[in-house]
Amino acid sequence: MRCEICGKSITGKPLKTKIEGSLMITCQECSKFGKVQREPQKLGRSRGAARRGGVRRQPRPIEPTYEVLENYNEIVRKAREKKEWSREELGEKIYEKASVISRVESGKMVPDIKLAKKFERILHVTLLEKTSDVTKEDFGSSKIKGATIGDIAKIKRH
Numbered sequence: 001m002r003c004e005i006c007g008k009s010i011t012g013k014p015l016k017t018k019i020e021g022s023l024m025i026t027c028q029e030c031s032k033f034g035k036v037q038r039e040p041q042k043l044g045r046s047r048g049a050a051r052r053g054g055v056r057r058q059p060r061p062i063e064p065t066y067e068v069l070e071n072y073n074e075i076v077r078k079a080r081e082k083k084e085w086s087r088e089e090l091g092e093k094i095y096e097k098a099s100v101i102s103r104v105e106s107g108k109m110v111p112d113i114k115l116a117k118k119f120e121r122i123l124h125v126t127l128l129e130k131t132s133d134v135t136k137e138d139f140g141s142s143k144i145k146g147a148t149i150g151d152i153a154k155i156k157r158h
């Protein structure tokens with residue numbers, strides 16, 4: 001059995017890993033690129049399993065990853081000024097304090113996805129960029145030994 005990501009033969013148990021929507025057989029290390037699919041075994045006794053019987057059983061789609069655009073603060077400020085709203089007014093419309101608006105506009109605070117979406121909706125701007133790439137952070141923290149740029153490129157294509 002070979003790992004579909006790195007191509008090495010798998011020592012130990014091959015893992016079914018869901019990476020960007022496709023199920024792949026991977027080694028332990030490469031499973032960190034995605035979500036390991038649990039073997040549907042010990043479900044028999046779990047409470048709620050019976051009750052859930054008739055409900056949708058679709059696998060959950062992979063949530064898209066969002067990245068806040070680098071110049072989010074300018075986008076927010078310009079859009080707000082165009083509408084001639086004060087920070088207080090904008091804050092009221094999206095149920096945030098004016099101080100939050102100030103911090104975002106000065107670049108001191110990166111809005112989280114929820115907040116960014118509120119800005120997008122009320123100001124009709126785009127602040128979020130959908131990315132489904134393996135981010136640098138994920139990659140750095142996963143400590144995958146021997147992964148090369150080629151490996152990453154391969155994953156991105158799936």
Ligand SMILES: [Zn+2]
Pocket residue numbers: 003004005006007008026027028029030031
């Ligand atoms: Zn591998």
